[in-house]
Amino acid sequence: MTEAxxxxxxxxxxxxxxxxxxxxxxxxxxxxxxxxxxxxVGAGERVTLIGPSGSGKTTILRMLMTLxxxxxxxxxxxxxxxxxxxxxxxxxxxxxxxxxxxRGRITMVFQQYNLFPNMRVLRNVTEAPVHVLGxxxxxAEERAKELLEMVGLSxxxxxxxxxxxxxxxxxxxxxxxxxxxPDILLLDEVTSALDPELAAEVLDVLRDVAKSSDITMxxxxxxxxxxxxxxxRVMMFDAGRIIEAAPPGEIFDSPKQERTQKFLxxxxxxx
Ligand SMILES: Nc1ncnc2c1ncn2[C@@H]1O[C@H](COP(=O)(O)OP(=O)(O)OP(=O)(O)O)[C@@H](O)[C@H]1O
Numbered sequence: 666m667t668e669a670x671x672x673x674x675x676x677x678x679x680x681x682x683x684x685x686x687x688x689x690x691x692x693x694x695x696x697x698x699x700x701x702x703x704x705x706v707g708a709g710e711r712v713t714l715i716g717p718s719g720s721g722k723t724t725i726l727r728m729l730m731t732l733x734x735x736x737x738x739x740x741x742x743x744x745x746x747x748x749x750x751x752x753x754x755x756x757x758x759x760x761x762x763x764x765x766x767x768r769g770r771i772t773m774v775f776q777q778y779n780l781f782p783n784m785r786v787l788r789n790v791t792e793a794p795v796h797v798l799g800x801x802x803x804x805a806e807e808r809a810k811e812l813l814e815m816v817g818l819s820x821x822x823x824x825x826x827x828x829x830x831x832x833x834x835x836x837x838x839x840x841x842x843x844x845x846x847p848d849i850l851l852l853d854e855v856t857s858a859l860d861p862e863l864a865a866e867v868l869d870v871l872r873d874v875a876k877s878s879d880i881t882m883x884x885x886x887x888x889x890x891x892x893x894x895x896x897x898r899v900m901m902f903d904a905g906r907i908i909e910a911a912p913p914g915e916i917f918d919s920p921k922q923e924r925t926q927k928f929l930x931x932x933x934x935x936x
Pocket of ligand 1: 693696698716717718719720721722723724725885
């Protein structure tokens, strides 16, 4: 079993093991993607997942979104189970109603912004709060305007996504995610498709989000400076296991594992 300690940030008043993965395994055919993986994340903690391509980082985020089911093990968010291994070793998925409840607390921003192309920016942000959270149109619009101001796009509320740069579209996607008032924000390589300048704008917005809220963040990224600024903890994945987990200063300045050193060097060489 691979156990990564969970450092709870001083600022967090919340649960130390808000998100728990216990003995999670997942394989696709012969490809073992997650190998008996256990870790926990405290409420309000910001955790960055790093590691080579194919090491299982996105798989973890997708399981939290219930887009993907583990083969075995238990995943818990707060007091709610997403997947639960029973005594007989069988995997029990939580009920649909239960999953909906947990899903309502988690949102994810993807590498591709996935905005609705036929809707203006404002409606992109209000659509789910109105139809999923049941907010009134006025209330949703008021909040959407605040969020669009926060991401620096007040002047784009009436634009269509195709009229925006990639960085602007990604900032709309962040506003849209936050409009769902999540407890947990999952970020999957959100700047990988962007030029450095546009990526920097998006990362600045995320720095502000991290500073101004107590949202729990799990972030897959190659943007190491951002990870250093924002994270409480960095977890290094290799072949479906966490081989090292530590605060960013420690892992970036004096990684213990040779594999981590090599990976960080390769990221530096790329940039
Ligand atoms: N639906 C699927 N069917 C088959 N194999 C899959 C599927 N989804 C993921 N995989 C495989 O699982 C492994 C882990 O993928 P995952 O996307 O979690 O890695 P990652 O660490 O996020 O990598 P990257 O940085 O490239 O996104 C990869 O080998 C991938 O090819």
